Amino acid sequence: MSSVRTHKVAVIPGDGIGIEVTAAAIEVLKAVQDKVKGFELVFTEYNWGSALYKQTGSYTPKDWLDTLKGHDTIFFGAVGDPDVPDHISLWQLILPMRQHFQQYVNVRPSVVFKGIDPPTRCATAEGGELDWIMLRENTEGEYAGQGGRSHVGHEHEIATEVAVFTRIGIERFLRFAFETAQKRPRKLLTVVTKSNAQRYGLVLWDEVAQLVSKDYPDVKWDRILVDAMTVRMVAKPQTLDVIAATNLHADILSDLAAALSGSIGIAPSSNLDPTRKSPSLFEPVHGAAFDIMGKNLANPVAAVWSASEMLRWLGEETAADMLFNAMKASLAQGIKTADLGGTHKTTEVTKAICDLIKGM
Numbered sequence: 001m002s003s004v005r006t007h008k009v010a011v012i013p014g015d016g017i018g019i020e021v022t023a024a025a026i027e028v029l030k031a032v033q034d035k036v037k038g039f040e041l042v043f044t045e046y047n048w049g050s051a052l053y054k055q056t057g058s059y060t061p062k063d064w065l066d067t068l069k070g071h072d073t074i075f076f077g078a079v080g081d082p083d084v085p086d087h088i089s090l091w092q093l094i095l096p097m098r099q100h101f102q103q104y105v106n107v108r109p110s111v112v113f114k115g116i117d118p119p120t121r122c123a124t125a126e127g128g129e130l131d132w133i134m135l136r137e138n139t140e141g142e143y144a145g146q147g148g149r150s151h152v153g154h155e156h157e158i159a160t161e162v163a164v165f166t167r168i169g170i171e172r173f174l175r176f177a178f179e180t181a182q183k184r185p186r187k188l189l190t191v192v193t194k195s196n197a198q199r200y201g202l203v204l205w206d207e208v209a210q211l212v213s214k215d216y217p218d219v220k221w222d223r224i225l226v227d228a229m230t231v232r233m234v235a236k237p238q239t240l241d242v243i244a245a246t247n248l249h250a251d252i253l254s255d256l257a258a259a260l261s262g263s264i265g266i267a268p269s270s271n272l273d274p275t276r277k278s279p280s281l282f283e284p285v286h287g288a289a290f291d292i293m294g295k296n297l298a299n300p301v302a303a304v305w306s307a308s309e310m311l312r313w314l315g316e317e318t319a320a321d322m323l324f325n326a327m328k329a330s331l332a333q334g335i336k337t338a339d340l341g342g343t344h345k346t347t348e349v350t351k352a353i354c355d356l357i358k359g360m
C-alpha cells in the first residue's frame with residue numbers, strides 16, 4: 001500500500017496582486033507536487049477580502065477562524081483596497097489570525113540572489129553577500145491593539161497606542177531567534193531594541209535576551225538600537241545574519257531589507273506557531289499593490305518563495321528545495337519582472353519556474 005502524505009492548505013488570495021501571485025504560487029506548488037510525488041496538497045480557496053467587506057461590512061464570515069483551524073497550513077496573498085482604510089483589513093483579518101493562532105514568529109529572509117543587481121554596492125560589500133533572516137515578534141508589542149481615543153474631534157483630542165510586552169512573549173520569541181542562529185553556519189544573532197528611549201518594554205527585552213543567551217553559548221549575539229540598525233544594514237550588511245526585532249521595528253526593517261536585496265517583490269514571510277498547535281501562515285511581505293494590479297506586472301517570486309517555506313514547514317524538504325532552486329535558477333537566467341529591472345511578465349516568470357521544475 002502506498003502512503004501519500006496529505007496536507008490541507010487553506011488559500012486566501014485576497015485582493016489586488018495578492019490574487020495574481022497566489023495563482024502563480026499554486027501553479028508552482030502543483031508542478032513540484034507532480035514532480036516529487038509522495039505528498040498531496042489539498043487546496044481550499046476562501047474568497048475573503050475587500051469585495052466581501054464591501055458587501056457585508058466584514059472581511060470574513062463569522063466562523064472563519066474555526067474554518068482555518070481545520071487546515072494544516074494557510075497560504076495568503078494580500079488584502080487591501082484603495083477605498084478602505086488599511087487598518088480595517090489589518091484588524092479584521094491579518095492581526096487576529098496571527099494572534100488567535102499564536103503565530104508568534106514572523107520569519108522574513110532576505111538574500112541577494114545571483115542575477116539581481118542590488119540597489120546599493122553595500123549589499124555585497126567586503127565579499128559577504130547579504131543573507132539575512134529577520135525575525136519579527138508577531139503577536140504583541142506595538143501591535144497589541146491596546147489604546148483608545150478620547151475627546152474625539154476636539155482640539156485637545158488624545159489618542160493612546162499602548163505597546164504590550166510580556167516576559168513569556170519575549171522569551172518564547174527570543175528562544176526561537178537563538179535557535180535559528182544556532183542552526184546557521186555563522187551563528188550570529190543581532191537583537192534590535194530601543195531601550196534607551198523605551199524604558200519599560202524594551203529594557204525587559206534586553207534583560208530577557210541576556211537571560212536566554214546563557215542557554216545558547218555557541219551563538220554570538222549582540223544588541224543594537226533600531227536607529228543605528230538602519231545604518232548598519234546599509235553600511236555593514238556582512239556583519240548581520242539572524243536579526244530579531246519587535247513587531248513594529250521588524251515591520252519597518254524588513255521592508256528596508258527587502259529593498260536592499262533588490263525588491264519587495266521577492267520578500268517572503270512565514271507566520272509560525274512554533275508549537276505547531278495551530279496552522280502557520282505563509283505570505284509575501286508585500287501588499288495588494290493596486291498600482292500594478294491586473295497588468296501581469298507583479299513579481300511572483302515573493303509568493304513562490306513563501307510557498308517553498310510552507311513546504312519546508314510541512315516537512316516536504318525535497319519539494320521545498322526543488323522549488324527554491326528553480327526560483328533561484330530563473331533569476332540567475334535573468335527571468336525577472338520590471339521591479340527587478342527585467343521585462344518578463346508575472347505569467348512568464350511563473351511558467352519559467354514550472355518548466356525548470358519539470359526539467360529537474
Ligand code: ATP
Nearest residue numbers: 080086264265286287288289291297298299300339
Ligand atoms: P501594505 O499596506 O499591505 O504593506 P502597501 O500599500 O504598503 O501595502 P505594497 O503592496 O506592499 O504596498 O507595495 C508597495 C509598492 O511596491 C507597490 O505599490 C508596488 O508598486 C510595489 N510592489 C509591491 N509588491 C510588488 C510585487 N510583487 N511586484 C512588483 N512590485 C511590487
Ligand code: MG
Nearest residue numbers: 255285286287
Ligand atoms: Mg507596506
